[in-house]
Amino acid sequence: MEHSSLAGGFTDPPQESAQAFRGIMRAMACPGTICDVAGAVPPAPLSVAAGTVLITLADHDTGIHLAGHYNVQAVRDWITFQTGAPLVDATDAQFVLGTWEDIDLSNLAVGTAEYPDRSATVIVDLPVLKAEGATLKGPGIRDVARLNLPDLEAFRRNATLFPLGLDFMFTCGARIAALPRSTKVS
Amino acid sequence: MYVAVKGGEKAIDAAHAWLAEERRGPVDVAELSVDQIKGQLKLAVNRVMAEGSLYDPDLAALAIKQARGDMIEAIFLIRAYRTTLPRIGGSAPVDTESMSCDRRVSATFKDAPGGQVLGPTFDYTHRLLDFKLAADGDVPNAPERQSDDSSKPHIMSYLDREGLIQPEPEGAESPPDLTREPLELPADRALRLQSLTRADEGFILGMAYSTQRGYARNHAFVAELRIGTCAVEMYIPELGFAIEIGEVELTECETVNQFQGSKTEPPQFTRGYGLVFGMSERKAISMALIDRALRWEELGEDNLGAPAQDEEFVLYHADNIQATGFLEHIKLPHYVDFQSELELIRKLRREAMGCNQQQEAAE
Amino acid sequence: MTDYNFAYLDEQTKRMIRRAILKSLAIPGYQVPFASREMPMPYGWGTGGVQVSAAVMIQEDVFKVIDQGADDTTNAVSIRRFFERTADVETTETTTDATVIQTRHRIPEEPLTADQILVYQVPIPEPLRFLEPSEVETRKMHALEDYGLMHVKLYEDISAHGAIATAYAYPVEVEGRYVMDPSPIPKFDNPKLSMPAIQIFGAGREQRIYALPPYTQVVSLDFEDYPFEATKADHPCGLCGSTDSYLDELIVDDTGGRMFMCSDTDYCGARRAKGHVGAEGTPLQENAV
Numbered sequence: 001m002e003h004s005s006l007a008g009g010f011t012d013p014p015q016e017s018a019q020a021f022r023g024i025m026r027a028m029a030c031p032g033t034i035c036d037v038a039g040a041v042p043p044a045p046l047s048v049a050a051g052t053v054l055i056t057l058a059d060h061d062t063g064i065h066l067a068g069h070y071n072v073q074a075v076r077d078w079i080t081f082q083t084g085a086p087l088v089d090a091t092d093a094q095f096v097l098g099t100w101e102d103i104d105l106s107n108l109a110v111g112t113a114e115y116p117d118r119s120a121t122v123i124v125d126l127p128v129l130k131a132e133g134a135t136l137k138g139p140g141i142r143d144v145a146r147l148n149l150p151d152l153e154a155f156r157r158n159a160t161l162f163p164l165g166l167d168f169m170f171t172c173g174a175r176i177a178a179l180p181r182s183t184k185v186s
Numbered sequence: 187m188y189v190a191v192k193g194g195e196k197a198i199d200a201a202h203a204w205l206a207e208e209r210r211g212p213v214d215v216a217e218l219s220v221d222q223i224k225g226q227l228k229l230a231v232n233r234v235m236a237e238g239s240l241y242d243p244d245l246a247a248l249a250i251k252q253a254r255g256d257m258i259e260a261i262f263l264i265r266a267y268r269t270t271l272p273r274i275g276g277s278a279p280v281d282t283e284s285m286s287c288d289r290r291v292s293a294t295f296k297d298a299p300g301g302q303v304l305g306p307t308f309d310y311t312h313r314l315l316d317f318k319l320a321a322d323g324d325v326p327n328a329p330e331r332q333s334d335d336s337s338k339p340h341i342m343s344y345l346d347r348e349g350l351i352q353p354e355p356e357g358a359e360s361p362p363d364l365t366r367e368p369l370e371l372p373a374d375r376a377l378r379l380q381s382l383t384r385a386d387e388g389f390i391l392g393m394a395y396s397t398q399r400g401y402a403r404n405h406a407f408v409a410e411l412r413i414g415t416c417a418v419e420m421y422i423p424e425l426g427f428a429i430e431i432g433e434v435e436l437t438e439c440e441t442v443n444q445f446q447g448s449k450t451e452p453p454q455f456t457r458g459y460g461l462v463f464g465m466s467e468r469k470a471i472s473m474a475l476i477d478r479a480l481r482w483e484e485l486g487e488d489n490l491g492a493p494a495q496d497e498e499f500v501l502y503h504a505d506n507i508q509a510t511g512f513l514e515h516i517k518l519p520h521y522v523d524f525q526s527e528l529e530l531i532r533k534l535r536r537e538a539m540g541c542n543q544q545q546e547a548a549e
Numbered sequence: 550m551t552d553y554n555f556a557y558l559d560e561q562t563k564r565m566i567r568r569a570i571l572k573s574l575a576i577p578g579y580q581v582p583f584a585s586r587e588m589p590m591p592y593g594w595g596t597g598g599v600q601v602s603a604a605v606m607i608q609e610d611v612f613k614v615i616d617q618g619a620d621d622t623t624n625a626v627s628i629r630r631f632f633e634r635t636a637d638v639e640t641t642e643t644t645t646d647a648t649v650i651q652t653r654h655r656i657p658e659e660p661l662t663a664d665q666i667l668v669y670q671v672p673i674p675e676p677l678r679f680l681e682p683s684e685v686e687t688r689k690m691h692a693l694e695d696y697g698l699m700h701v702k703l704y705e706d707i708s709a710h711g712a713i714a715t716a717y718a719y720p721v722e723v724e725g726r727y728v729m730d731p732s733p734i735p736k737f738d739n740p741k742l743s744m745p746a747i748q749i750f751g752a753g754r755e756q757r758i759y760a761l762p763p764y765t766q767v768v769s770l771d772f773e774d775y776p777f778e779a780t781k782a783d784h785p786c787g788l789c790g791s792t793d794s795y796l797d798e799l800i801v802d803d804t805g806g807r808m809f810m811c812s813d814t815d816y817c818g819a820r821r822a823k824g825h826v827g828a829e830g831t832p833l834q835e836n837a838v
Binding site: 013014015017018019021022024025026028029030056057058059061062094112113114115116117119121138139140141142162163167180181182 | 554555556560561563564565567568569570571572573574575576577579581582604605606607608663688689691692693724726727745747760761762763764765766
Binding site for chain 2: 553559582583584585586587588589591592593594596616617618621622623624625626627630653654655672683684685710711712714716717718733734735736737754756780781782795796797798812
């Protein structure tokens with residue numbers, strides 16, 4: 001095994017997870033804003049940011065679905081050891097992880113009318129993350145924001161489900177940006 | 187000229203110091219020890235454990251001492267401590283059938299295998315103040331007899347054999363836990379029972395009493411009330427079997443309630459259930475009555491609109507820590523909101539009186 | 550206090566609260582259920598706010614707590630001390646220096662910035678609760694976006710009193726979807742609810758968290774012919790002379806004499822430090838308190 005599942009977690013969990021969460025929260029509160037999120041050293045192909053999000057937010061109570069080539073032994077072992085989170089099918093997942101090409105959005109939980117929060121958060125590792133490309137409008141954005149989204153139509157469709165829908169986090173290296181269901185893209 | 191007073195921090199410190207002095211009481215009287223509370227105020231300790239949802243007589247006794255005998259305050263101390271404890275795992279269900287009983291009574295049968303055992307009950311004491319106790323607490327030894335190792339099967343099992351009591355389905359592998367998940371309605375029976383066993387004794391006593399007086403009466407007979415100790419076992423995956431990790435004292439009450447039948451099922455009795463930490467029979471009986479009242483829907487009964495049938499009403503208002511916190515918070519400053527009301531009412535009065543004057547002038 | 554984890558809560562509890570906060574930011578105005586913990590302070594005294602503050606707090610934060618707009622009210626003092634002890638964070642009374650502000654019943658007068666987080670203590674998060682006591686029913690109403698009951702209530706106010714008779718906890722509509730209780734702030738503060746800072750509302754006893762991301766569209770409910778009006782006592786502050794801050798009314802003598810002063814003690818103090826003096830005030834001196 002190249003990467004030990006015992007390594008790559010936080011060395012000081014209370015402090016590091018607090019720091020990481022502030023970056024994640026800022027990203028979710030201000031869609032399109034790129035924030036730093038680091039602390040974890042996960043096995044490939046996970047980015048530092050994606051790994052950090054998982055150890056900050058996931059535990060026994062949250063099912064994780066690994067899509068496509070993220071579903072490999074090293075990643076599974078690392079997640080199991082670091083978070084204790086059960087690895088589940090896409091339909092039951094609270095967190096879904098993969099590249100844009102690997103993830104099938106059609107099977108994911110979008111919440112219910114009474115509990116729209118019971119929906120999946122999709123963590124998409126991108127090769128590049130930059131504040132240009134698609135136009136983002138909505139809560140958390142003063143005028144407009146821009147982000148290099150991997151698609152438009154999928155996110156447009158997701159926003160029409162509001163208040164149901166998926167919430168996305170885009171990770172690249174040690175950086176994160178988010179696109180909640182409340183954001184309108186064009 | 188006005189100079190604003192600033193003294194919050196000092197006032198708080200002074201209040202805490204005074205509180206500590208008041209707790210200690212007159213220093214020429216010996217201080218209460220935690221062991222004294224644990225040994226001599228055991229029913230108070232039991233209540234704190236039951237409503238604090240933590241079986242630890244030493245901590246409960248300490249909480250009573252620290253709370254100056256204010257039971258809800260003591261329960262609060264235990265709850266706040268409990269929530270910081272890591273959860274190592276879940277125990278196996280306790281087997282109350284093999285309880286080592288100190289007390290066991292049935293109201294539905296004159297006698298039954300295992301016998302009726304009164305135990306240390308207040309039931310037949312005459313409630314006359316015992317002035318001797320004020321001076322001298324020595325008591326003669328109670329008579330003893332050889333411990334009775336005969337099995338004490340649940341009284342319900344005799345009804346069960348004849349098919350007279352509705353069977354209960356097996357519960358879930360891990361029951362829900364309202365201390366870990368937000369309460370969601372409708373709540374299943376296991377969740378309701380968890381809520382009731384840690385509920386305020388006074389609240390559920392009043393609720394249960396209301397069912398007896400006709401607000402969703404369900405004709406309860408106490409089939410059995412048993413108090414005693416039960417082993418707690420936990421399955422250890424590394425060992426491959428369950429081991430005993432301790433013992434708890436429990437009070438269990440099963441009630442036989444009005445029967446029902448349908449076109450497909452012959453008539454059967456139904457049941458209510460109560461299980462509480464410690465010797466807490468008032469609580470266990472109350473719990474069984476409310477449990478039964480809350481089952482109206484599952485048993486196909488009418489909703490009579492009685493408070494004890496309203497799961498949302500009962501579950502949302504049974505917790506004395508939630509209730510007392512919110513109730514008492516109204517003594518905190520609210521002058522900002524009150525100010526906004528003051529302005530509104532003055533404005534409305536101005537407008538109303540202005541209208542009246544205009545009307546009078548017109549007339 | 551080393552017996553407890555950073556900011557008191559254990560990590561598992563923080564993760565649970567953090568997940569709820571993220572969903573609340575993704576669905577502005579929707580109340581996310583969370584498994585509120587029993588805190589070492591009573592329900593109704595800010596346990597929701599304290600749990601949210603504990604879940605967002607980092608060591609570098611500068612923490613401010615206000616109750617009724619004031620830093621020195623006893624419960625504000627108590628909560629500030631709690632975080633000094635359990636998180637060892639720096640605290641402040643100066644709004645502009647704070648990175649996290651926990652509040653009960655007020656929004657500071659000083660406009661907040663994108664680098665700040667405002668955490669509200671919420672007693673009853675459900676804006677429809679006093680119109681419909683059942684949680685099962687109000688949840689359905691939110692799901693169906695059925696807010697008729699609220700409009701009827703406001704309309705009945707107008708027919709009875711000639712005005713909407715709600716002075717605080719004035720309901721708002723968020724992004725044209727959820728009706729939300731802004732916590733019991735005076736309606737004077739409602740127009741500030743759209744702001745650059747992240748706002749998170751924590752209701753501990755009722756087990757709900759909801760949020761407003763920066764610049765979220767927040768509209769106070771009203772009618773075209775009875776528009777919403779942010780009101781305050783029609784006086785200047787007696788201490789600093791401010792005419793645009795929310796005022797407390799004090800009874801100052803046995804004959805019932807009144808004076809008005811800023812509810813936001815930091816705002817008032819800062820003005821006085823700059824030399825503003827109201828009719829009943831004295832020029833601010835160092836160590837005057």
